[in-house]
Amino acid sequence: MNRYLYDGTADGLxxxxxWILEEEPDPEQVALAERKDTLFxxxxxxxxxxxxxEALFFRLRKQAPDAAHTLYSFMLAEKExxxxxxxxxxxxxFIHGDKINGHLTHPAVRDIVGVxxxxxxxxxRMKGLLRFEKLQEGAYLAxxxxxxxxxxxxxxxxSRRLRAQHWFLYDVRRRTAARWNQGTLQFGTIEQFxxxxxxxxxxxxxxxxxxxxxxxxIPDRKNPRLxxxxxxxxxxxxxxxxxxx
Amino acid sequence: xxxxxxxxxxxxxxxxxxxxxRHSNSLVGALFGSLFLRYISPMDTLAKLxxxxxxxxxxxxxxxxGSKHEGSACGIGNTSSSGICHSWSDDGRCISLxxxxxxxDCRYDCAYCVNRSSNAVERASFSAREVVDLTxxxxxxxxxxxxxxxxxxxxxxxxxxxxxxRVAETLRTEEQFGGYIHMKIIPGSSxxxxxxxxxxxxxxxxxxxxPSQASLQRLAPQKHKDAILAPMAMIxxxxxxxxxxxxxxxxxxxxxxxxxxxxxxxxxxPENDFQILRLSQGLYKKxxxxxxxxxxxxxxxxxSRLPVLAAPPLLREHRLYQxxxxxxxxxxxxxxxxxxxxxxxxxxxxxxxAWALRHPEFFPxxxxxxxxxTLLRVPGIGVVSAKRIISARRFSAITPEGIKKIGVVMKxxxxxxxxxxxxxxxxxxxxxxxxQQLLLGxxxxxxxxxxxxxxxxxx
Ligand code: SF4
Numbered sequence: 223m224n225r226y227l228y229d230g231t232a233d234g235l236x237x238x239x240x241w242i243l244e245e246e247p248d249p250e251q252v253a254l255a256e257r258k259d260t261l262f263x264x265x266x267x268x269x270x271x272x273x274x275x276e277a278l279f280f281r282l283r284k285q286a287p288d289a290a291h292t293l294y295s296f297m298l299a300e301k302e303x304x305x306x307x308x309x310x311x312x313x314x315x316f317i318h319g320d321k322i323n324g325h326l327t328h329p330a331v332r333d334i335v336g337v338x339x340x341x342x343x344x345x346x347r348m349k350g351l352l353r354f355e356k357l358q359e360g361a362y363l364a365x366x367x368x369x370x371x372x373x374x375x376x377x378x379x380x381s382r383r384l385r386a387q388h389w390f391l392y393d394v395r396r397r398t399a400a401r402w403n404q405g406t407l408q409f410g411t412i413e414q415f416x417x418x419x420x421x422x423x424x425x426x427x428x429x430x431x432x433x434x435x436x437x438x439x440i441p442d443r444k445n446p447r448l449x450x451x452x453x454x455x456x457x458x459x460x461x462x463x464x465x466x467x
Numbered sequence: 468x469x470x471x472x473x474x475x476x477x478x479x480x481x482x483x484x485x486x487x488x489r490h491s492n493s494l495v496g497a498l499f500g501s502l503f504l505r506y507i508s509p510m511d512t513l514a515k516l517x518x519x520x521x522x523x524x525x526x527x528x529x530x531x532x533g534s535k536h537e538g539s540a541c542g543i544g545n546t547s548s549s550g551i552c553h554s555w556s557d558d559g560r561c562i563s564l565x566x567x568x569x570x571x572d573c574r575y576d577c578a579y580c581v582n583r584s585s586n587a588v589e590r591a592s593f594s595a596r597e598v599v600d601l602t603x604x605x606x607x608x609x610x611x612x613x614x615x616x617x618x619x620x621x622x623x624x625x626x627x628x629x630x631x632x633r634v635a636e637t638l639r640t641e642e643q644f645g646g647y648i649h650m651k652i653i654p655g656s657s658x659x660x661x662x663x664x665x666x667x668x669x670x671x672x673x674x675x676x677x678p679s680q681a682s683l684q685r686l687a688p689q690k691h692k693d694a695i696l697a698p699m700a701m702i703x704x705x706x707x708x709x710x711x712x713x714x715x716x717x718x719x720x721x722x723x724x725x726x727x728x729x730x731x732x733x734x735x736x737p738e739n740d741f742q743i744l745r746l747s748q749g750l751y752k753k754x755x756x757x758x759x760x761x762x763x764x765x766x767x768x769x770x771s772r773l774p775v776l777a778a779p780p781l782l783r784e785h786r787l788y789q790x791x792x793x794x795x796x797x798x799x800x801x802x803x804x805x806x807x808x809x810x811x812x813x814x815x816x817x818x819x820x821a822w823a824l825r826h827p828e829f830f831p832x833x834x835x836x837x838x839x840x841t842l843l844r845v846p847g848i849g850v851v852s853a854k855r856i857i858s859a860r861r862f863s864a865i866t867p868e869g870i871k872k873i874g875v876v877m878k879x880x881x882x883x884x885x886x887x888x889x890x891x892x893x894x895x896x897x898x899x900x901x902x903q904q905l906l907l908g909x910x911x912x913x914x915x916x917x918x919x920x921x922x923x924x925x926x
Pocket of ligand 1 (some may be wrong): 573574575576577580581582583584618619620687
């Protein structure tokens with residue numbers, strides 16, 4: 223079995239896979255892993271080539287859009303140690319097209335689709351659970367700590383929804399940020415974050431939302447378990463309506 | 468409109484409730500005059516919001532949605548194609564819309580409703596601007612997908628509807644609001660206003676309220692069947708013709724693009740489930756409705772016209788929703804699910820299992836060969852798992868382990884399927900035993916309180 227290594231970046235992974243899919247007769251028999259630079263590591267190192275990486279993604283999107291979507295979501299998960307499964311999944315996707323996502327009895331497909339689904343689920347959830355606060359100078363800021371690295375697709379979603387506002391997204395753990403202002407979306411990292419002052423009416427609006435949240439529940443049908451299973455507690459930290467709990 | 472004694476009484480009781488209300492605000496007023504001034508000085512938005520979202524939370528009035536699943540129905544705005552929940556309330560329900568009444572100050576007196584004029588509750592009304600601002604403030608902070616606006620009947624149906632339409636109009640034309648708007652139509656309002664509502668809202672709905680005209684007459688005497696059905700039919704026509712026009716001209720105005728829905732109250736009147744399901748079936752087929760919502764009657768008064776319930780009939784509501792899914796997505800007809808001999812849904816089984824038990828000749832179904840429609844009839848196989856079975860089969864025959872991974876609920880399905888000819892359970896089980904087995908396996912079904920209806924109420 224041939225063994226290959228790549229540099230640990232997303233581009234590196236994609237370009238390594240592009241190379242293997244091109245050169246290896248049976249990619250399903252090949253293993254791929256991140257280079258850790260330990261003494262006993264063996265395998266051929268494949269260098270990173272951003273154009274190769276991009277070309278692979280576009281080719282997949284053309285031949286199997288659903289599988290490309292799965293690949294994209296999988297990359298959001300930042301999962302380590304699943305490179306070989308991903309390679310096998312891609313090689314199958316190029317043979318079978320989009321049908322591959324239904325082939326859940328194949329272990330590599332099941333693993334990749336499973337991870338991608340989880341990332342997709344969190345992305346969908348955050349579209350609802352993200353909370354913006356209005357800042358003094360009129361911009362809005364939303365902080366979050368998601369498990370997956372979803373700031374790109376999330377920012378894209380809000381760039382269509384809250385078009386007329388100036389806003390920031392901030393991933394507190396990864397220290398990455400997105401900014402939307404007058405039709406342009408930018409991404410960057412934040413070295414040091416100082417909490418900006420809130421606008422004067424922010425607390426009033428938050429109190430209205432908290433009041434609505436409380437009154438809308440039917441008192442004799444309290445169901446904290448169901449609430450937590452739909453809205454896990456790890457997200458409560460930034461939820462306006464959960465600040466008094 | 469029924470006038471005379473009825474409305475006098477309600478006027479008196481409203482005054483009474485105002486007095487109580489002032490009192491509870493502990494206004495230590497000396498003169499009645501100053502009290503009066505305090506009263507007409509505007510109530511603040513927070514206090515109104517508490518009253519008017521509280522009044523919207525129960526499903527049993529024209530003043531609310533009755534939809535636990537509203538989340539999945541919305542998000543058709545310009546930004547999202549699948550429903551987004553923004554929070555889950557303490558009772559575990561998805562919150563996606565700002566669901567409020569414009570007013571709970573009703574001049575009608577429907578027996579089943581908390582806001583009926585003869586009931587002493589605190590009254591409040593929003594101005595159109597207040598609702599617009601609330602919606603925008605919440606939307607900009609990503610609390611909501613949009614607005615769900617309903618109202619009690621203030622002054623007259625047209626007076627109320629006119630203000631509701633003004634909210635939607637301001638949101639769309641002045642504020643360029645692109646979020647979701649669902650508006651209830653007040654029965655009896657003019658067709659001009661209904662048409663306007665449809666132009667601004669994504670979805671509009673007229674509540675059918677009760678499953679028969681006789682019940683409507685008894686419990687909601689000021690509402691007439693025609694005042695409900697006429698706008699429904701008109702909305703259906705407008706939606707259809709707007710679709711046709713938009714095919715020809717992309718810029719033709721959209722009319723309620725997310726369609727029309729309705730709601731009825733379950734358990735406040737004597738209709739059986741068969742009557743109810745046939746009514747829904749007719750609404751889906753003839754009026755082209757998107758959804759019918761059922762809402763368990765929550766006892767709110769001791770009116771002698773109403774049944775005495777120990778608790779809202781939640782399990783019955785749950786079973787009706789399941790049967791409704793069978794109508795809409797599983798290719799069942801009301802007549803297959805129930806009949807004049809068995810007019811009510813089985814409380815211990817979901818309607819699909821009940822159908823399967825009555826039709827042993829249909830089973831077992833072979834997982835590796837049956838078509839989509841047949842797979843859908845197997846208890847434990849839903850729309851998603853049926854589709855997965857079809858797509859997984861293309862690669863290789865599905866094995867018994869494979870079935871579980873696909874998401875089929877085996878503890879129910881195992882009695883009804885074979886996998887490449889192999890069965891999971893002895894199929895010659897006598898029906899009674901099978902019922903018991905299924906019941907035992909049913910335990911994961913959410914435990915809902917059973918309804919308790921005292922006999923002889925509807926005499
Ligand atoms: S019209 Fe009837 S159901 Fe609607 S709010 Fe008034 S009393 Fe309640």
